[in-house]
Amino acid sequence: MNSDGFAPAVAEPADGSPHKPLSREIADIFAQEAETITFEALLSRIRQKSFGVLLAILALPSALPLPAPGYAMPFGVALLVVAYQMIREREYPWFPQRVLAREIRTKKNRRLVKAMVWLVGLLEKLLKPRGEWLYETRWFPRSSGVVVLLCAASMCTPIPLTNSLPALGIFLIGMGLIERDALAGIGGIVTGVAGMLVSITIVVLVLMFGMVAVDWVRDVIREGLPALMAGM
Numbered sequence: 418m419n420s421d422g423f424a425p426a427v428a429e430p431a432d433g434s435p436h437k438p439l440s441r442e443i444a445d446i447f448a449q450e451a452e453t454i455t456f457e458a459l460l461s462r463i464r465q466k467s468f469g470v471l472l473a474i475l476a477l478p479s480a481l482p483l484p485a486p487g488y489a490m491p492f493g494v495a496l497l498v499v500a501y502q503m504i505r506e507r508e509y510p511w512f513p514q515r516v517l518a519r520e521i522r523t524k525k526n527r528r529l530v531k532a533m534v535w536l537v538g539l540l541e542k543l544l545k546p547r548g549e550w551l552y553e554t555r556w557f558p559r560s561s562g563v564v565v566l567l568c569a570a571s572m573c574t575p576i577p578l579t580n581s582l583p584a585l586g587i588f589l590i591g592m593g594l595i596e597r598d599a600l601a602g603i604g605g606i607v608t609g610v611a612g613m614l615v616s617i618t619i620v621v622l623v624l625m626f627g628m629v630a631v632d633w634v635r636d637v638i639r640e641g642l643p644a645l646m647a648g649m
Contacts, residue, residue, distance in 0.1 A: 469594025
């Protein structure tokens with residue numbers, strides 16, 4: 418930890434071995450022997466701690482349409498820190514000690530881990546370097562950081578339905594950074610902005626009508642989505 422109270426989040430494999438694909442590390446990263454783990458302990462399981470890897474891993478549990486209790490709030494806070502540093506154009510991500518000390522209360526969920534491994538593995542096959550020049554500009558990474566910041570704030574909102582779409586946007590931005598695929602990065606920005614609009618709508622409805630508005634939105638999704646898919 419340095420004099421500013423920040424601890425570096427950058428570490429390479431000590432044995433000099435090549436990095437495994439992220440999809441092969443997910444199960445180890447989210448292996449959960451106890452119901453409580455500190456963010457620092459979970460972070461220590463991540464071999465390569467670049468901005469892209471951290472965005473993808475920290476957003477992934479909340480990005481899937483599966484229950485992931487315990488992750489959204491602490492990971493949202495960590496993503497706020499990462500996003501701020503992206504905007505400030507830091508070379509490596511760092512975390513304050515108070516973030517590293519945060520406890521994550523969760524339960525082992527084999528279905529969630531299996532879904533995460535499948536999704537990351539699928540994208541690793543589909544994504545490829547495209548539009549790499551965008552990542553060499555100043556505005557594209559910083560714009561991505563702004564979107565991540567807003568989406569991470571949404572993840573920290575204790576209101577149902579304000580997590581998944583913003584988290585998916587962050588995840589795609591992270592995968593774009595890892596694979597240097599600007600198409601994924603742009604897709605993540607669009608998804609993140611859409612997620613923010615949905616979240617703002619839900620928050621406004623809750624302020625106007627109370628938590629019953631969340632049930633209304635759930636009913637619209639439950640009934641409207643199958644009809645939309647059938648129409649396509």
